[in-house]
Amino acid sequence: MDKFNIVMDKIARRDLTVGIVGLGYVGLPLAVAFARKGVKVLGFDKNASKVDMVNKGRNYISDIPEDDFKAAAAEKSLAASTDFSRLAETTAIIVCVPTPLDRFKKPDMRFIETACVDIGRYMKPGTFISLESTTYPTTTEDFLKPIIERESGLKEGIDFWLCFSPERVDPGNKTYKTANTPKVVGPLGEEAKAIAMALYGIAIEHLYPVSSPRVAEMVKILENTYRLVNISLINELALLSGKMSIDIWEVVEAAKSKPYGFQAFYPGPGIGGHCIPLDPFYLEYIAKGFNFDLTMIDAAGRINNLMPYRIMNKIAYALNRRKKAMNGSKILFLGVSYKPDIDDTRESPALLVMEQVARKGAIVSYHDPYVPETFDEHGRLWKGVDLSDETIGSADCVVFTTNHSCFDVPHIVETADLVVDTRNSVKSVRIENGKVFKL
Numbered sequence: 408m409d410k411f412n413i414v415m416d417k418i419a420r421r422d423l424t425v426g427i428v429g430l431g432y433v434g435l436p437l438a439v440a441f442a443r444k445g446v447k448v449l450g451f452d453k454n455a456s457k458v459d460m461v462n463k464g465r466n467y468i469s470d471i472p473e474d475d476f477k478a479a480a481a482e483k484s485l486a487a488s489t490d491f492s493r494l495a496e497t498t499a500i501i502v503c504v505p506t507p508l509d510r511f512k513k514p515d516m517r518f519i520e521t522a523c524v525d526i527g528r529y530m531k532p533g534t535f536i537s538l539e540s541t542t543y544p545t546t547t548e549d550f551l552k553p554i555i556e557r558e559s560g561l562k563e564g565i566d567f568w569l570c571f572s573p574e575r576v577d578p579g580n581k582t583y584k585t586a587n588t589p590k591v592v593g594p595l596g597e598e599a600k601a602i603a604m605a606l607y608g609i610a611i612e613h614l615y616p617v618s619s620p621r622v623a624e625m626v627k628i629l630e631n632t633y634r635l636v637n638i639s640l641i642n643e644l645a646l647l648s649g650k651m652s653i654d655i656w657e658v659v660e661a662a663k664s665k666p667y668g669f670q671a672f673y674p675g676p677g678i679g680g681h682c683i684p685l686d687p688f689y690l691e692y693i694a695k696g697f698n699f700d701l702t703m704i705d706a707a708g709r710i711n712n713l714m715p716y717r718i719m720n721k722i723a724y725a726l727n728r729r730k731k732a733m734n735g736s737k738i739l740f741l742g743v744s745y746k747p748d749i750d751d752t753r754e755s756p757a758l759l760v761m762e763q764v765a766r767k768g769a770i771v772s773y774h775d776p777y778v779p780e781t782f783d784e785h786g787r788l789w790k791g792v793d794l795s796d797e798t799i800g801s802a803d804c805v806v807f808t809t810n811h812s813c814f815d816v817p818h819i820v821e822t823a824d825l826v827v828d829t830r831n832s833v834k835s836v837r838i839e840n841g842k843v844f845k846l
């Protein structure tokens with residue numbers, strides 16, 4: 408049998424080891440999804456403590472249902488290692504390493520590069536490699552392929568196959584998890600397509616193949632750029648509406664009654680998380696290489712960057728109505744994760760607001776039932792406080808920054824002296840009522 412048929416045969420018999428490189432928010436759930444189907448999974452991570460936790464059967468990603476993780480661990484099909492030479496044991500490798508932007512908003516490709524060097528050095532001929540990290544279109548063909556060919560001395564399409572398949576995980580989503588979220592698959596060539604469909608078909612319920620990796624790379628960026636632009640648009644309209652005494656949330660609810668052509672987006676203190684604030688800027692980076700300016704992304708990014716300052720101004724405005732200065736006022740923030748009911752604070756706008764307000768001399772504290780402590784972008788450690796009546800009542804201003812469903816909003820509003828609501832947590836108040844001020 409040739410290499411292609413050997414791989415297809417192994418997948419059909421589920422007699423293969425899938426290597427997952429990078430065991431974070433994306434990699435570990437995917438590892439569990441394969442392991443749950445009885446496929447042997449060997450995870451790789453540079454972080455020894457994560458590897459250790461996986462091998463001890465300890466789950467550190469809250470989005471993975473505990474039962475799924477335990478079942479995968481019990482089947483003994485999930486293991487992890489820091490020894491990348493063990494990539495030689497795998498038939499398929501899925502790369503889920505970080506793709507941050509550097510401080511000049513340029514893609515930092517070091518993690519992908521290191522992963523590709525390790526893969527090229529240790530993989531065996533006849534390996535299928537899929538990249539899931541978000542990145543700019545052309546990465547798989549123009550960045551991954553040359554590194555892997557150089558390190559391995561092997562030829563893409565003959566000795567190994569490549570694919571890009573974006574991850575769409577929506578942290579905190581109770582309905583859609585890794586296995587039941589439709590997955591776009593962008594293979595390089597017909598053989599890669601057959602392998603990708605057979606392999607991912609084991610763990611993922613719905614696959615949507617596209618004609619090339621670069622189409623799949625663009626799909627991911629389109630999805631997140633669409634969100635960036637629309638959230639920035641609604642934030643800008645929210646700011647204008649506030650000035651015009653129009654309740655933007657009432658506007659959105661009414662617009663939703665249109666049965667076609669409108670999708671609701673909601674205002675807030677800004678965009679957070681690991682994807683939406685970053686992904687469109689991969690596209691901006693590659694577009695510059697084509698002498699092309701992405702003006703929509705640029706404008707959306709600017710609105711988003713200003714949101715924490717606008718929220719700070721709103722807090723200053725509310726305090727001012729009480730004849731209080733921000734300097735020296737006690738301000739309690741409720742929620743620091745970037746969206747409700749999760750513990751992820753990456754790029755969280757709440758932290759940016761807290762940081763700015765603290766710089767103006769306010770005495771800042773926060774409460775978040777999901778985040779006992781967290782670091783801001785300058786490495787400052789913030790420790791959460793308990794949400795007692797005393798904490799609420801003694802604050803000069805309480806700010807709703809994340810709409811966690813467990814917050815007892817009526818009680819908090821009743822106990823607080825002054826409230827700034829950036830999330831429409833206080834449904835009974837429209838724009839402001841002397842005590843509650845909305846975005």
Ligand SMILES: NC(=O)c1ccc[n+]([C@@H]2O[C@H](COP(=O)([O-])OP(=O)(O)OC[C@H]3O[C@@H](n4cnc5c(N)ncnc54)[C@H](O)[C@@H]3O)[C@@H](O)[C@H]2O)c1
Pocket residue numbers: 428429430431432433434451452453454457503504505506518519521522539540541542574575576577578681682
């Ligand atoms: N978190 C999300 O919601 C989400 C959603 C869709 C796409 N993505 C994309 O998926 C990719 C991974 O994101 P994540 O949230 O899982 O990141 P993460 O930081 O949670 O996990 C990445 C893991 O990779 C490990 N790592 C770094 N370099 C490595 C290397 N060379 N070899 C092996 N392991 C290495 C890190 O130690 C870490 O454990 C990113 O490109 C991200 O943009 C993330």
